[in-house]
Amino acid sequence: MLKNRLIPCLDVKNGRVVKGINFVDLKDAGDPVEQAKIYSDGGADEICFLDITASNENRDTIYDVVEKTSKKCFVPLTVGGGVRSVDDINKLLNCGADKVSINTAAVQNHKVVENSSKKFGSQCIVVAIDAKKNEDRWEIFTHGGRNNTGINALEFAKKMEDSGAGELLITSMDRDGTQVGYDIDLMSKISSKVNIPIIASGGVGNLDHLVDGIKFGNASAVLAASIFHYGKYSVKEAKEYLNSKGIPVRI
């Protein structure tokens, strides 16, 4: 049977990990390649890099990181952050990324999703949706959560599926960074709206939240960043915990 996936995410800025795991035996705590390798050795089902490099002149640092990581980690590698065009996607894939996640550019112009999924296949196109609750609906935010577009997240999710996205990475802006758990309502509503897999993100503070994301949010995969920072939990512990709660995972 198909297993649910656990995806640790690393924030990368100017080629360095922000808030990485701080293990004693780590030679360089800021090295994304080394961190990714620890995750994949621990049983991560995929690795995700989110490039949060602000300045344009340092944009290219992510390509180098992806290239080095893909030579060491033999599980799927997803890269997002600042992806604007089919060209950007092409470059990341050529460096060894297996999937590319598109956020702002997908909202601004859904043709980017359409064209890139036609060119490279849906399997490598992930659309990242940042949504925030506004009364009885969720609205899409872009530019790292700074701009409210007013677009209905559920309708947008369906549109992205129709445009050729292979997966949706759903982040609740209300929960992101709060450690109180995923927005289960948002996840389950989007999951039942579309027929492509969804990845839940934003708000994980403990291992039960991962269980909830799959069990009640109907997510195919759960993504978390900060709980793995500073070794609060290891990827291995998280997977064993999911397994103990009856969630099918690859052990």
Added chain:
Amino acid sequence: MNVTIVDYNSGNISSVINSFKEVVKDKVNIEVTSDLSKIKSSDKIVLPGQGSFKSCVDALNKINGLVDTLNEFAITNRKPLLGICVGLQMFADIGYEEIETKGLGWISGKVSKIDNQNGKYKLPHIGWNQINIVKESKILENIENNSHMYFVHSYEFIPNDKNVISATTDYSSNIVCSVEKENIFGTQFHPEKSDKIGLKVINNFINL
């Protein structure tokens, strides 16, 4: 030994290249090319494939003489060839992704969309699934039954002769995920993305 990964603009093949280089270290020469003479003179060929059945077949046909060279390699000269994902699917006579498209016809059968049972199964089939080994295969040597492999696809290969099937995986139905017909091998899963166990499959192919 020379192993050639056929680069025919079928999408992203860097992971395939990286994984083969990791497995062979410096003992085997890995070529990544669409150069016909290099393909002819290699000992083994890897045929990757991403995107749709149609886009991959079109890409093969776009390179003048490539299909003939592959036919000569795999059918006339019976040298080992490994197809991965759509690379495997193209062994079929016909595929139904986008529009009806003729395949290489090496293993008689068709490629159809996985039955999602009215939305019960999400497509693409993405993630780690266990393989059920139904028959001994050289590329699955020392691979335990029920090992996890990484999948990402919406279409499945349905061969006419079930004897070519060496492993299946359970998603909506028993999906064919590994085939062997004499010198022709194929995996629907991505060995290059299936962690250590996937690298073992690659190693088995190298050691044929």
